[in-house]
Amino acid sequence: MQNNVTIHDLATALNIDASTVSRALNDSPRVAQRTKDKILAKADELGYQRNVLASNLRKNTTNTIGVIVPRISRHFFSSAIAGIEETAFQLGYNVIICQSLESLERERNLVASMMANRVAGVLVSVSMETTNYAHLQLLKKNGIPFLFFDRHCEIDGNSNVLIDDFQSGFDATEHLILNGCTQIAHFSGPQSLKIYENRARGYRAALEKHHISYQPELVLQSRLMEEDGMESAKKLLTLNRRIDGVFAANDVSAIGAMKYLKKAGVKIPDDLAIVGFSNEPIAAVIEPSLTTIDQSGHEIGKRATALLLQQIKSEEQVVQPETLVLKTALIARDSSKYVKKE
């Protein structure tokens, strides 16, 4: 029993042309108010609902925006998605959420599938493997606007909604320094992602400001999964020298390191202070609780969606690329309560 009322049914019922009905329903100025009222009333009476599929075909687009994230189980991304959905729904858009699972191949497939489904626009937070942007350029070629949020790449003329990774990396590192740490390691991610590059630059800048020499061997790169954090912690121990602080570019790797170090008998924060990044819920619960950088996923999601929809609606006109940079906050917890020993 599908609801079969079409604009033609309304047209027949009112002895009016379907095109007028269509325009009335879209509130076109070409239809007199009197007529609009009649049509709306009838539509209501018959329980008319626009057939989205027909509309999509004719307009060759949809009211759906695509979202590609590495994985939705990360708190940052799930809260970003909440923000995206909130804003999108308010403006009458649907959201398709997909996970790349950090795989470039999957990301490519997702983009292709989104194009095939004629999404109106795409929000992307790229995978760790994304060093080649051809699939994203394809979107642009097909006239589908997209923008990066959080994890971005350098593509000319593209909009971004980001946090200030440099400043955040700086803050995290300086926090360790002000707590007395001087031998500070950094867990970084793939440098193809600007966020990790910028966090690392912030780390370095903080060291420099406080006249601590930058030691490349203390910067460990990985994919920042829990096992990577463990592995990195292990490497630090085998350096066989005093390390009194770690700034990890995400919480997950920080927690991996904490687990490993605890087992290895390293006391946190007495022997070594640690700061993570993202403020995953788990950070507040682990013992000691993890000092971290809070980035409001919800806010980023909302802003990114608003910006994307603005671009979608501006249609043909060329849109100025825009980059929003949001503030973060350092949340000081127990893991960084290092007390300098003389």
Added chain:
Amino acid sequence: MQNNVTIHDLATALNIDASTVSRALNDSPRVAQRTKDKILAKADELGYQRNVLASNLRKNTTNTIGVIVPRISRHFFSSAIAGIEETAFQLGYNVIICQSLESLERERNLVASMMANRVAGVLVSVSMETTNYAHLQLLKKNGIPFLFFDRHCEIDGNSNVLIDDFQSGFDATEHLILNGCTQIAHFSGPQSLKIYENRARGYRAALEKHHISYQPELVLQSRLMEEDGMESAKKLLTLNRRIDGVFAANDVSAIGAMKYLKKAGVKIPDDLAIVGFSNEPIAAVIEPSLTTIDQSGHEIGKRATALLLQQIKSEEQVVQPETLVLKTALIARDSSKYVKKE
């Protein structure tokens, strides 16, 4: 620069009718193999891609399945979604994921929006407020198959993919009993959801098996958020009697209770043992680590999707409703290491 190759272009290029092209591309037996080969080759050559929107309109359905979960930030749901996407993509379906955020009103809107977008089917894990099923019945009325996974309601003739909540509740409670607990409280959720009803029944059955009297005042109902867990723990303390075990119907409330009890000076598990439900990642990290029931979201997601797609593809034929019940596993950690005091 959109890719504009249509079946008509192929038809013209090959001097053949568009209907034959369409049938060939859909591998219809009505087209000779020789012709199919020619058409496929030409399609490849010209880079033809089916216009999904047109196909959707004509067929009055899409290759999209809708998923409604209470919130994607819960590990169980995000892993279920991973399973859903995996299976759906394999079979050429897209997935729209939406969160009800435990609100019936939102759930209603989501269902309406999915119907408007002609999803091919829907997977639902209902909100805590869902006591009225009219919106779901509407789906059925419109010929859109749907099934429940995890959180289900009693609707005749509907399929479900569930875990054995009764057995799991029984196991969790018996685990506490075998560890020496005798005064065991239970944190339960809204009884409109079968899962909470069944977990509570399992709890009661375990007590009965071990000849422990069932005390209704030890069963506390809430929405099982972290604050609810705290609140419930507080209530237990004000009972002013010895409670030596808690079986919480989810991890989040168990963790809320742990936090509260720790602050109140109750030692876990020495004074009180606790078991949660779901195996959220946080359960492994909190101290003491939380004993819980592991339910494989990924497996549930895969199974649910497979079953739904089977129903979608069976078209007109009446489908036998089917209920799959998956096994769970108790993961014994530190929070339940109670030692009975004489």
Added chain:
DNA sequence: ACTAAAAATACAATCGATTGTATTTTATTT
């Protein structure tokens, strides 16, 4: 080789909304 049956292909309508152009109706001006 001829006919009947089967296979392959063509024709044409359709899904429902949108939109450029044409026509009719209404309002305005002299």
Added chain:
DNA sequence: AAATAAAATACAATCGATTGTATTTTTAGT
């Protein structure tokens, strides 16, 4: 009241694939 402009509505094509029916071509049987 006639002429013109402006507003409102109707006409008709279109988006691209699908599908029931009709027609043509091929195959098989005698």
